[in-house]
Structures are given as structure tokens and as C-alpha cells.
Amino acid sequence: MLEVHGGTPLRGTVRVRGAKNLVSKAMVASLLGDSPSVLRGVPRIRDVEVVTGLLEVHGVTVTSAPDAGYPDGELILDPADVAQGSIVDIDAHAGSSRIPILFCGPLLHRLGQAFIPDLGGCRIGDRPIDFHLDVLRRFGATVDKTPGGIKLEAPQRLRGAKVELPYPSVGTTEQVLLTAVRAEGITELKNAAIEPEIMDLIAVLQKMGAIITVDTDRVIRIEGVDSLSGYVHRALPDRIETGSWASAALATGGEIFVEGANQPDMITFLNVFRKIGGAFEVCETGIRFCHPGGELKSSVLETDVHPGFMTDWQQPLVVALTQASGVSIIHETVYENRFGFTDALNRMGARIQLYRECLGGTPCRFGRQNYQHSAVVSGPTTLHGADIEVPDLRGGFSHLIAALAADGTSRVGGIELINRGYEDFLDKLAGLGARVDMA
Structure with missing residues (x-):
């Protein structure tokens, strides 16, 4: 009180410091790289703690810069030992956060499977995950709803898809970007969100080796690549x-x-x-x-x-x-x-x-x-x-x-x-x- x-x-x-709505997504993007990433300008906020815990559950090593004062808010994220976390640990670290849904695409690429618990978030309106699940199905993932959450599998490499959103959802746009960059072929996303945090995430992914084009009519095209490296980036x-x-x-x-x-x-x-x-x-x-x-x-x-x-x-x-x-x-x-x-x-x-x-x-x-x-x-x-x-x-x-x-x-x-x-x-x-x- x-x-x-x-x-x-x-x-x-x-x-x-760095935008909450970019930092957590850039941290998730580190899962896609085959080498460590460095993210700067990271604020000390609860959402960063949640994503750090979820990354560590999945085998990513997250360390901060050695300066005790945390002056630059620097995180080093090493995905060398990515592994599937236990359902209990994922659920414990996720809490009421909705961020686990964005782990799905990267984990499907790295491990062929992913699990997300029931999702929470601020009670300010309906933010359904149906868009996310539909998108992942279009890329070729199978989705199985269980009593404890949702299990996703990719029997083979995910494939590019054509997606048109009924509303320019930020979260679904992020899902498409994080999934399409390593999917086989070309993905076309119509009616995409183009917030500054989305553009900064695109900058992060481009630094990793992604090929992404943004048109003036809310159309984003992603040409999938076989592998991505880590990045060095300062959040907007x-x-x-x-x-x-x-x-x-x-x-x-x-x-x-x-x-x-x-x-x-x-x-x-x-x-x-x-x-x-x-x-x-x-x-x-x-x-x-x-x-x-x-x-x-x-x-x-x-x-x-x-x-x-x-x-x-x-x-x-x-x-x-x-x-x-x-x-x-x-x-x-x-x-x-x-x-x-x-x-x-x-x-x-x-x-x-x-x-x-x-x-x-x-x-x-x-x-x-x-x-x-x-x-x-x-x-x-x-x-x-x-x-x-x-x-x-x-x-x-x-x-x-x-x-x-x-x-x-x-x-x-x-x-x-x-x-x-x-x-x-x-x-x-x-x-x-x-x-x-x-x-």
C-alpha cells in the first residue's frame, strides 16, 4: 500500500530507457540466433524479469553487464543450449503474462515443439490468442489444447504463408515476424501493425540476418532464411x-x-x-x-x-x-x-x-x-x-x-x-x- x-x-x-513493448520481444528474438545477442537500454521492470525467467527455463543464459550500477541496462542472451522447459516451470515463470505466446515460433524452429500455459495480462479488453494460433497453423504447426495449456508441434520445417489481419494487431504482427524469418519461402502479412516498436523489432531481426520489406500500405514481406545470428541492439x-x-x-x-x-x-x-x-x-x-x-x-x-x-x-x-x-x-x-x-x-x-x-x-x-x-x-x-x-x-x-x-x-x-x-x-x-x- x-x-x-x-x-x-x-x-x-x-x-x-528501452520501450517495454520492444525489449521483451527483442529478448524472445534471441532464441532465433545461433550466437549470443546483446540488448542495451533494458529497464528494470517486472516484464523483463518474466521474460528472463522464461528464457532461462528454455536453456538461454541471460547475464547482465558487469557494472553493478546497471547504467546501460545491458543484457547478454546466449541461446547455445536451448531446450524445452517443463510445463510446471513455464507456468510458474509466466504468471499472468501473455508473452509466452511469442515464444512459439522461435521454439518451433529450434526444437520442433512449444508449450504455453493459460495466458493472463491486464484486464483492459479482449486480447484473444486465436489470431496467434491461426497464424501458427498457417505456417504448418499443429495445435493441441490441453487442460493445462496449449501444446504446439512442427512435424517439419515451417513454411511461409499469406496472412491478412482483420485488425492491425501488434501482438499478431510480432508473432508473424518471429515465426516467418526462419520459415521456408516468403510470408506476406497484410494489414500489419507498424508501431515504432514493430519497426525496431524488424531492425533487430534484420541485424540477425532476416530479409524483411515494409510497404507503405501496411504490407510486410518476409523472405525466410535458413539461419540467423545474434544481434547487438539498443532499444528505442x-x-x-x-x-x-x-x-x-x-x-x-x-x-x-x-x-x-x-x-x-x-x-x-x-x-x-x-x-x-x-x-x-x-x-x-x-x-x-x-x-x-x-x-x-x-x-x-x-x-x-x-x-x-x-x-x-x-x-x-x-x-x-x-x-x-x-x-x-x-x-x-x-x-x-x-x-x-x-x-x-x-x-x-x-x-x-x-x-x-x-x-x-x-x-x-x-x-x-x-x-x-x-x-x-x-x-x-x-x-x-x-x-x-x-x-x-x-x-x-x-x-x-x-x-x-x-x-x-x-x-x-x-x-x-x-x-x-x-x-x-x-x-x-x-x-x-x-x-x-x-x-
């Missing part, structure tokens, strides 16, 4: 964490320099941040975000796949929008249940109403399906302290921002979920002047 004493503007510097900065700290600066009336933030990956966010009244300065080593004084302005925005407004930016920004003058409308088109975190904000004094209708400019796939996927935020409102239980990773950090912006003291439970994606966040908060105590 964390006690948060609100009302203090956050001021100072935080450093962001985490744009989600950057947006979270920017929103914290705005909501608390403070100023935060995010060291390592990368402007090109943040352009869509920066446009919205400026339109609602935030100020930023792009520097050589990062981006400075601040509340320049005066009123914040309401806004209308829709989340979307890249290059649209990222769904993971939405939750922390909603907290800032509770302090904006007027009515803001947010249409969530990526995850159907991402507004559950607003219940706690309303108990803290926010005025947020949820609607089943598509309130954005374009009807989305969740319309007329009874999903409350649009929000109307009326402001500004004074937030006050409350008892909060963290619902998921991004919603949890958003609750922290609300508690920091609120009058009085909040008690926040379940903060271990935030460790999944935010490195040393308690130390960072203390360095920004936040008044937080473990209860």
Missing part, C-alpha cells in the same frame, strides 16, 4: 513512459525533463499536449514538459493504431483533462474496456461519463456492442484523496498521477502492477518531489 500526499507539483528529471526509448511523465507534469502543474525521450515517436502526443495547453521543449538529450500556467483546454481525441494517438497515452492524459476547462471527448478504438480506471477518478471528484456510442469522428468496431468505449470529461474539477486499488498497468500509473494532483492523502493498493512497465517509479517520484510513503 502506498500513501500519496497530493498537491505538490512534480519538478525535476526522470530517465526513460519508451514512448509510453514518456507520455505518462508528461501527463504527470501537466496534471500536477509541474515541470519534468524526460531524459532519453525521442521526438519522432512522440509527434502525435506532442500535438495533443500542446493543443490542450501544455508546453514542451525538445532538447538534444530529451524533452522538457511543463504546465506553463493559465487554463488547460478541453479536447476531442480518438485513440488509434500508429500513427494515431496511442491507446496507452490515453489514460494518464485523461487525468490531466480533468483539470481542463470545458468538455473533452475521448473515443477509445483499440481496447474496448479501457475506461474502467475512471471509476476511481470520479470518486476523487472528477466528472467523467462513459458511453457505449462512438463519440469520435469515425465509427469503430466496438460500436453498438455495449462496450463503454467513449468518455466525456467535464472540467476543471478539484480532485481529493481517496482509497484506490490499481486495476492495470497504465490505469494504475494514471491513478498515481491523480493522487499526486489531488488535495489530501490517497492510499493506493496493488502498486506491484505498475512495476511491470515503469522502472524504479517510486525513486523517480521521490526525485521529482512527490510525497509518497509505503504504508
